[in-house]
Amino acid sequence: MKLSREEVLRIARLARVGLTDEDVDRLREQLSDILENFEALKQVDTTDVPPTTQSIPLQNVTKDDEVAPSLSQEQTLANAPRKEGEYFRVRAVLE
Amino acid sequence: MITQLTIHEAHGLLKSKKLSSMELTKACLKRIKEVEPRLKALVSVTGELALKQAEKADQRIAAGDINPLTGIPVVLKDVLCTKGVRTTCSSRMLENFVPPYDATVVEKLNNCGAVTLGKANMDEFAMGSSTEHSAFFPTHNPWDLDRVPGGSSGGSAVAVASDEGIFALGSDTGGSIRQPAGFCSVVGLKPTYGRVSRYGLVAFASSLDQIGPLTKDVTDCALVMNAIAGFDDRDSTSVPEPTPDYTKCLSTDLKGLKLGVPKEYFVKGMQPEVESAMRAAIAKLEGLGAKVDWNVSLPSTPYALAAYYIIAPSEASANLARYDGVKYGFSYSDADSMWDAMEKTRQFGFGDEVKRRIMLGTYALSAGYYDAYYLKAQKVRTLIRREFDQAFAKYDALVTPTSPTVPFKIGEKTEDPVQMYLSDVCTLPINIAGVPALSIPAGFGDGLPIGMQLIGKPFGEETILKVAYAYEQATEWHKMRAEIK
Numbered sequence: 238m239k240l241s242r243e244e245v246l247r248i249a250r251l252a253r254v255g256l257t258d259e260d261v262d263r264l265r266e267q268l269s270d271i272l273e274n275f276e277a278l279k280q281v282d283t284t285d286v287p288p289t290t291q292s293i294p295l296q297n298v299t300k301d302d303e304v305a306p307s308l309s310q311e312q313t314l315a316n317a318p319r320k321e322g323e324y325f326r327v328r329a330v331l332e
Numbered sequence: 333m334i335t336q337l338t339i340h341e342a343h344g345l346l347k348s349k350k351l352s353s354m355e356l357t358k359a360c361l362k363r364i365k366e367v368e369p370r371l372k373a374l375v376s377v378t379g380e381l382a383l384k385q386a387e388k389a390d391q392r393i394a395a396g397d398i399n400p401l402t403g404i405p406v407v408l409k410d411v412l413c414t415k416g417v418r419t420t421c422s423s424r425m426l427e428n429f430v431p432p433y434d435a436t437v438v439e440k441l442n443n444c445g446a447v448t449l450g451k452a453n454m455d456e457f458a459m460g461s462s463t464e465h466s467a468f469f470p471t472h473n474p475w476d477l478d479r480v481p482g483g484s485s486g487g488s489a490v491a492v493a494s495d496e497g498i499f500a501l502g503s504d505t506g507g508s509i510r511q512p513a514g515f516c517s518v519v520g521l522k523p524t525y526g527r528v529s530r531y532g533l534v535a536f537a538s539s540l541d542q543i544g545p546l547t548k549d550v551t552d553c554a555l556v557m558n559a560i561a562g563f564d565d566r567d568s569t570s571v572p573e574p575t576p577d578y579t580k581c582l583s584t585d586l587k588g589l590k591l592g593v594p595k596e597y598f599v600k601g602m603q604p605e606v607e608s609a610m611r612a613a614i615a616k617l618e619g620l621g622a623k624v625d626w627n628v629s630l631p632s633t634p635y636a637l638a639a640y641y642i643i644a645p646s647e648a649s650a651n652l653a654r655y656d657g658v659k660y661g662f663s664y665s666d667a668d669s670m671w672d673a674m675e676k677t678r679q680f681g682f683g684d685e686v687k688r689r690i691m692l693g694t695y696a697l698s699a700g701y702y703d704a705y706y707l708k709a710q711k712v713r714t715l716i717r718r719e720f721d722q723a724f725a726k727y728d729a730l731v732t733p734t735s736p737t738v739p740f741k742i743g744e745k746t747e748d749p750v751q752m753y754l755s756d757v758c759t760l761p762i763n764i765a766g767v768p769a770l771s772i773p774a775g776f777g778d779g780l781p782i783g784m785q786l787i788g789k790p791f792g793e794e795t796i797l798k799v800a801y802a803y804e805q806a807t808e809w810h811k812m813r814a815e816i817k
Contacts, residue, residue, distance in 0.1 A: 245691075248691050248694050248695050248698065249691065251694050251698060252649060252678075252690050252691060252694040253653075253656075253671070253674045253675050253678055254675060254678045254679060254682070254687055254690060254691065255675035255676050255678065255679030255680075256679065256687075260687070264687075264688065264691060267688060267749055268688070268691060268692060268695070270749070270750055271641065271692060271749060271750060271753075272695075274637070274638055274641075274750060275638045275641070275642060275705060277634070277635060277638050278635055278638050278639065278642075278705075278708050278709065278712060279708075280635075281632065281635050281708075281711075281712055281715070283708065283711035283712065283714075283715070286711045286714050286715060287711070287714060288707055288710030288711050288713070288714060289710055289711075289713040289714040289717060290539060290710060291525070291539040291569065291766070292525050292526075292539070292717060292764075292765060292766025292767075292790075293525055293526045293569060293571055293766060293790075295526070295568075295569065295571065298568040298569075300565055308432050308433065312432035313432070315430070315432060316428075316429055316430065316432075316659070316660030316661070317658075317659060317660065318657060318658070318660075318661070318662075318663030318665075319658075319663070325658055325659060327658055327670070328667070328669065328670040328673055329669075329670065330670055
């Protein structure tokens, strides 16, 4: 089963990735090809098998809430593409 | 040529004052100048910083303050944050990103007095198996310049194999240290998940990523592990287990050790020269006293590839959501709206492979597909881990090839993602299980390197280092050097 153009565009929208028409055509082929390889998983019996999200036996790791050195405002803003005074500058969210 | 020295050899000379860190550092920078135009292993060369660090190291040594890494030149994969030094992940997205802090491993190396030579090229955001997915340039294999060095830590492996540096750090999510180590004939270790802090490692797939050493021999691997392993409260997945002295386990006597050879790793499509090199290497281990069971089965292995290419891209799609052009990184300036700016930032900032994986992960996590893909893959992950646990109840370590083939030609697989993904078929089950594994030089096929993979139980790095050391002492592969033509 090949992904439709609409499906590729829907995923791109969810991922917020802009694509050219050429990208969409190429990704239709390549993603379909990869997804076809995933079909193999259907052969595995996973009845009563719990999922594993990570491989170590740690849970709910916490630490004391203590004041410690952290990045300065200047350091935090140093890589910002746009800034204004003490703030990151973003585009209007509501138009 | 002094750049050919191992860490322990250089350390001996530094300690006895027969060599200074400045001499060694200058020799490495000269070597880089000489071979870099052909190899393209490095994204940045930090010459000035290196000379400063070498000077400081020599002062420390003069004052009698020396440890095994003091004054030793290192190359860092460009996925590790270095304070004040550009960290690109070989991506347009981070082309001008200068981290305000050091990764924990970098901090640890700096505290040891190691000397940073530069930042190594890689597949963009560590997604790839050939270093061809770097946004800047491909890296070339020193054993044959028309072939790939493997990936994603291709630059790190090449820097060590070509004696640009004495050792390197890489990161491994599905084989990204071991596969290039195998392709370039160096030693590469992916530690147990949680053994080395990931703080300051730019995230790809957080449940799989680990940092590890690429070195010229097994002793060096143990020395670097001594420096970088250990608990770190800045990484919540760092495990509070005590760290042994990894050099203590190195011995050449394998008597009483039980090794298993899982038959599923001798896959269809494996090159005959790889298979025969493996059989010879395993026979050698038998000769050294190990008891080898050639007929172990890990039946879920064939499903690891699909499970990996669901889990890793899913985690990546979430991790890479942070690149929105607001806080740091590339930002598309000529957009109509917030959403347009974000979409174009990611369209032009990410390369094709990164976009492919974000799309794949987004699809696997999206409504209606989650159970069939992501949840199913996580259940298969449980089965894979269980089979490793069962095998380790019987065997001290498992032995497999690192890759089914020798290094392939540049350009051979870039248009066919599935073929590219298959080159990690022997390494990615290990990340899924979270266990440690290393690759060690184990021969050549037509002049091209072949790696042997040793897999250990969780926190069983010492056992695989011991097996690797015994093998290395009984062979000459690690002494061979590429003639860079």
